[in-house]
Amino acid sequence: MIDVNDMSHNNTCSLNRRTLMTLLGAGSLGLGLHAHAQQKEKVLRLGFIGPSKTHKPASGSGWALAHGHLLRELAPFGYNDIATYEFPNGPDLNEAFLSGALDVGIYGDTPAVVARANGLAGKLIGFDNIGMNVWLLTPVDGVKSVKELEGQVVAVALGSYMHRYVIGLLKEAGIQKNTRVVYMLPRDGQNALEKKAVAAFAAPINTGPLIASKGFPVIDQAVDHPSLQGSSVIVASDKVLEQNPGLPQAWHRARLAAIRDIKRDTEAYYRFHADTVGFPLEAVKASYPLSQFPEEIYPSRGLQALEEVKSFLLGENLIRKDFPLKSWLVS
Structure with missing residues (x-):
């Protein structure tokens, strides 16, 4: 079981479905959040897909987190910390979202579209990567x-x-x-x-x-x-967006600052990414060409890719309910 004190102090955690349900059932997560409240902290809970040696994400949002861009942009909303939670796959992250244990999730387009079609109360606030290979x-x-x-x-x-x-x-x-x-x-x-x-x-x-x-x-x-091909999307819960309407724009500014850093010193970024995920440098370079990092919140190629994902899932009866993509976006 995960030590709640470790969660409070390190603000990193690796979760699977069993651990998440144990925490929720025992009320441990609530106790951890209560401890934060007593310390007058406002913590954003960020889920992402591993592996990660540091229990923190890589890619554009990961660089923004590691180099202070993200917390600086979130500070005006009262946030003074970001707790990260690592999941082995998208369906497990979806369960955390549905249980109310996350504020923001970064994960694959397919599980994200499945969650939205099944009624997840959240919005797409951006893309971390577009055009991921298999x-x-x-x-x-x-x-x-x-x-x-x-x-x-x-x-x-x-x-x-x-x-x-x-x-x-x-x-x-x-x-x-x-x-x-x-x-x-x-x-x-x-x-x-x-x-x-x-x-x-x-x-x-x-x-x-x-x-x-x-x-x-x-x-x-x-x-x-x-x-x-796949995309990595950024989804925020309706609850956190109601409390912080400017969060999507703040996240975008942080990512944009990160992408500018990455383009200025690409080798430094790839070293950071390789160190974070624990994979060889050459494997990371082959996986993340700079063309994957969009500079717009809703790039047309990303939205088109999501339409193709949705059509595919509907055609294969992997989701039963269609939804207009515009309803998933922040207006």
Whole structure:
């Protein structure tokens, strides 16, 4: 169990579904927040997808947090701290959002759209990355093409942007009905490939280039199917937005300052990112080209990508309720 005192002092935490439910059931999270209130602190609770050696995010918002841009922009709203919570995947982060345990979440477009379609009370306040790749890897001496996956097992983190890529790819190849898709977290992918337990594994950013560098073949990538690439979105709860209407603009200013820093000294950024996530520098560089960092709150290519995500999920009956994208944006 996570020590509430550690949460108060370090303001970092790694959560999975079981830990989150334990905290909520025991009231520990409430006690932690009560302690903050007694200290007259106003803490923003930020969730993100790991891995992270520091239990803090990387990318544009991560740089903004680490270098003070984000807290400086939030200070006028009374915030004097940002508590970060690391999750293994988007569905777990969604549960935290639905329980009221988070104010802001940074995670993949697919689970975010699923949450919005299922009634999550929140708004899209920006994009951290657009055009994220997926690497489809196989065991050494495994299948040589996507078509050869018919009747085989493909592993991926279900509910993720990689999952959408896999389903879309199998459908394009005409083998979706005869190919089995199983759940697997990125951290387990290499071991499964080594043991030839699966015919292919769909790896996300960082993990994909790292596994490929160890000699595992890549038979397909999302960059070859632009509509199946992913985005990392920033979502804020309705409650925090009602209390702080200017938060989306403040977050954008902080990210914009971070992006300017990143473009001035790209190597420093990549070192920071690699140190944060614990992946080799070359894997990070291959995963995060500067073209992924949008400078607008709602770039047209990002909104178009979300429309494609929504249409895809509706077409596959992965969500049942449509919603106008404009209703998700901050006016």
